[in-house]
Amino acid sequence: MSSEYPFLPLGTVASVRSGYAFKSSDMGTEGHPLVKIGSIVPPRVDISSCDRISKEVIGKTPGADRYLLKEGDILIAMTGATAGKTGRFPATNEECFLNQRVGKVYPTDKSSIDQEYLYQVLSRQGFADEILSLADGSAQGNVSGSLIETYKVPIPPLQIQKAIAHILGTLDDKIELNLKTNETLEAMAKALFKSWFVDFDPVRAKAEGRPTGLPAEISDLFPDSFEDSELGEIPSGWRVMELGMVSTFLNGYAFKSSDWQEHGVPVVKIGSVKPGFVDVDNVSFVSDEIAVSKDRYRLSPGDILIGMTGYVGEVGLVPISESPPLLNQRVGRVAPMSDAMVSRSFLYNWMRTSTFKDSVEVLSQGSAQANVSSDSIQSIPHAIPSSEIERAFASICEPILDRLLEGHREQKLLANIRDVLLPKLISGEIRIPDAEKMLEEVDI
Numbered sequence: 001m002s003s004e005y006p007f008l009p010l011g012t013v014a015s016v017r018s019g020y021a022f023k024s025s026d027m028g029t030e031g032h033p034l035v036k037i038g039s040i041v042p043p044r045v046d047i048s049s050c051d052r053i054s055k056e057v058i059g060k061t062p063g064a065d066r067y068l069l070k071e072g073d074i075l076i077a078m079t080g081a082t083a084g085k086t087g088r089f090p091a092t093n094e095e096c097f098l099n100q101r102v103g104k105v106y107p108t109d110k111s112s113i114d115q116e117y118l119y120q121v122l123s124r125q126g127f128a129d130e131i132l133s134l135a136d137g138s139a140q141g142n143v144s145g146s147l148i149e150t151y152k153v154p155i156p157p158l159q160i161q162k163a164i165a166h167i168l169g170t171l172d173d174k175i176e177l178n179l180k181t182n183e184t185l186e187a188m189a190k191a192l193f194k195s196w197f198v199d200f201d202p203v204r205a206k207a208e209g210r211p212t213g214l215p216a217e218i219s220d221l222f223p224d225s226f227e228d229s230e231l232g233e234i235p236s237g238w239r240v241m242e243l244g245m246v247s248t249f250l251n252g253y254a255f256k257s258s259d260w261q262e263h264g265v266p267v268v269k270i271g272s273v274k275p276g277f278v279d280v281d282n283v284s285f286v287s288d289e290i291a292v293s294k295d296r297y298r299l300s301p302g303d304i305l306i307g308m309t310g311y312v313g314e315v316g317l318v319p320i321s322e323s324p325p326l327l328n329q330r331v332g333r334v335a336p337m338s339d340a341m342v343s344r345s346f347l348y349n350w351m352r353t354s355t356f357k358d359s360v361e362v363l364s365q366g367s368a369q370a371n372v373s374s375d376s377i378q379s380i381p382h383a384i385p386s387s388e389i390e391r392a393f394a395s396i397c398e399p400i401l402d403r404l405l406e407g408h409r410e411q412k413l414l415a416n417i418r419d420v421l422l423p424k425l426i427s428g429e430i431r432i433p434d435a436e437k438m439l440e441e442v443d444i
Helices: 055-060 115-122 127-133 158-197 201-207 288-293 344-351 354-363 374-378 387-427 432-440
Strands: 007-009 014-018 032-035 051-053 074-077 086-088 102-107 152-154 226-229 232-235 239-242 247-251 265-268 284-286 304-307 315-317 331-336 381-384
Touching: 074 115, 086 115, 102 115, 115 152, 115 158, 115 387, 158 201, 158 344, 158 387, 158 432, 247 374, 265 288, 304 344, 315 344, 315 387, 331 344, 344 387, 354 374, 387 432
Parallel strands: none
Antiparallel strands: 007 152, 014 102, 032 051, 074 086, 074 102, 226 232, 239 381, 247 331, 265 284, 304 315, 304 331
């Protein structure tokens, strides 16, 4: 990264302090959240599912206050697949502590470095790869605080730093708002699916003579009694059906190792299937010629994919992208049947339930590596409602899925603008007033 400003080792203006080596035996489900490697989910630090440390253990920890985190702290993963990745600690009402192999980066010379500017430099695209390249013989995915402190950062005047941080922070705020909107929308769809098709709340309310809380035209669609089934008690008139009875399943193509190249048409492999959205940025590629011959494996935005090896049962949507990817082996695409007994939104929310994932994991047992067949996945059953109820659900949740896809597209666009702006601002290729004008034109 070139710059018209001087470069100095990070350690001249800031320090990296690693977390405390808490014992695994001291971790549990009660007490203070403990931020570990897996909590770094750029650009965030995710504390929603942290292990916890009791107050008693914290009370016995030497210098415990050194590992107490506050809002805005810059954290960096120092081991594993996310080594070099950074996140910013969120606001929280709980006292959270830092575990070993996660570093906290903090300014030591505030007259020379602004913390928000520092975060922007360390969180930019490519930083993690550059840090790992400095390891020079160290195990891949393992860096130290002292190594990170050797990384040279551009040091503009403090006023310029603050201006750059403000511009990029505005984009970060838009990205964060977008993320929260998507999370809220997905939570709404999941809650509705669980209420109607797992807990059967409208049916229970009618059976007990209570109001359903739904509009009359929707409430009238639900029965007011239950019947026995192989799954236990289900609403009267509903049918137990396997996934394969209401959807189609396409196994990915077994591309050869000789097919892979540096650029071309992207191919979604098993590692790209992430919960919620498929990662189409970190993929392999094949030539246009091979892609044409394998067009039946071409994916479209909104397609539902499921992992069949390794992290089996992970389900994600194919996002909107410039180049529609192809489907590799050990990844399956699930789609509604042509007669549309159930909608895409029904399938997606069903397959995202913990019950469905647990079923896939059980079916994958028996081999050294978790591995499940398409037939096994298609054998998983669920209670299927009347077509009228399913259409009512789809009328609410299909637009939510479309908005999730669009929100994800906007988020990627904003992140790309941010990644392009930072090096250009530091190099002087783009001046602060020009960048501010560009930001005003980002109408998302």
